[in-house]
Amino acid sequence: MGIAIYVLAFAVLLVGLYAVIAKKNLIKVILGVAILDYALNLLLVLVGYRTGGTAPILSRGESPAALAATAVDPLPQALVLTSIVIGLGITALLVAMALRLHEKYGTFDVEAMRKLRG
């Protein structure tokens, strides 16, 4: 554990960035964007993680202070939910645009799309 898991999140982020920058296929670019999103969701969950922590649910008779001392941080989990929804919206929009582009050009290859200069 420790720092290694953060390095893993960073590695996933780099994989996503690599796909966005280097891939020539629209679908692969979209997958890169999705991987980038997952890397950040992983990072957000890790921020709130505590080794051996319990679920942040206050059971009857338990004091909030005792829960706070043992539970994982629930706030990043709420943030991740928001982030996942945003990611879903963007992926859906990107797929819709990629399909429209496929109708126009008959391919997902970026190299074939040359209507715009640089």
Added chain:
Amino acid sequence: METLVPLMVAVPLGVGFAIVAIAHIRGVSRLVGACCVAGVLACLVMALVLLGGGTVHVYVGGWGPQRTLGIGMVCDGLAKLMLVTINLVALASVVFATAYMRRFTRVWLFYALFSLMTAAMNGVVLAGDLFNLFVFLEVAAIASYALVAFGCEAEELEAAFKYAVLGTVGSAFVLMGVAVLYALTGQLNMAKVAALLPKVGLSGPGVLLGAGALMAGLALKAAMVPFHAWLPDAHPSAPAPISAMLSGVLIKASGVYALARVVFNVLGGGSHYATILIVLGGVSMLVGVLLAVGQWDFKRLLAYHSISQMGYVLLALGVGAQVAGSEGVLARNGVAALCVFGGLYHLFNHATFKSLLFLSSGSIEQQTGTRQLKELGGLARRMPVTSFGCRVGALSIAGVPPFNGFFSKLIIIVAVALAGRPVLAALAALVALVTLLSFVKVQRYALEGEPVAMAAGAREAPVAMGSALVVLAIVCLLSGVAMVPLWHYLFEPAGAALLGGVGKVLSVTGVSP
């Protein structure tokens, strides 16, 4: 006042959804345009009412200032300046759109997305916590991706796809920065993060990682060189009212404003951040204008100038941050305040004249069917109102007195020179000169001379489009002439909100970290 702040987001959001409903009711579906205009007009009125009051803090859902969670909204001087700018440009654009969008099908989608984008931009400038800022940035961005692709032609889809992918990468970096800052401080509220960061150590590796990720993401949103590649494709591809909104206010609200807010009010405006702003601003200013000179596509030329003009704003803000941080004789003499005033004044002015130019390019394109400058000519006689708008916009951006662009550029150049940066001041003056030359070209080819075949049959644009142009042209002239009262009511409180830095935010939130 307290109830108005959430309404700035809720009203356009509600109008957006109402438009979708109205469009499906037989008989009233033609009213979607009027509905959208009314929503934006209500926002502008509320923004002007808020302008008269003091700084307002709203804790949505009754969480209160002492809790660490909850959504906080802050309406301070800077937010008020941005609200007035956003809703003014949005009103002109949507009035223009009522006539311009007639040739498109399914116009209600356009109005719904437009309202959504306006709501999200109002949310961005009112956000008091970092995650909320990110969410509203994303809502505004998603609406703008869809609006760039609105025409569904191959170029538009291509530009929108590129814009959406790069915008998402930028947002990812913003989220990463937010996550890192939360990990370090355990807070999301900007004021509390700002108060806790010095305890963590402002130049520690964690803070630098978070700040770097945030600034990279926001610089991408602001299209600063070297993150600018998407802008010259995305802005010209959108329908003209959306080009005006994107270049006029979106890159400011979700780029420059967010960058300034984070650097000054959260990270404390250290000198290394100021240097980054100066480098980004200076390079964008020069590269943007050099790329613009060679363009023959009217809208593409305008888009490159947006990069260059935003460079001015960041340069002035960066020099202001540096002077304010130095605590020497310059800071006492108000040079920092002058720099920040110049930057914010230019931000407002650019919003007015760039949206004016994009709207007039839209009406030229609609009436002649082309936006290639070489295919135009002689429009001054054919389209007098549009030509008037185009001329006023060009004179403003080129920095000709008495229009507003002249005053803000002059203030920036003088302030940067007073701050002991004569080289940067000379660079800013040089860029202003090249901008002037570039717009002489526009005037020469589009408006003067003999009409070429494409332009010969052109007629004046409809009244709604003309009136939007005239209103923006009057604002361009008045905001130049009425600089002193505007400074007093609008820019001085906005500059104070930035320069007050971390301490200012804390004193007004009443937060004891």
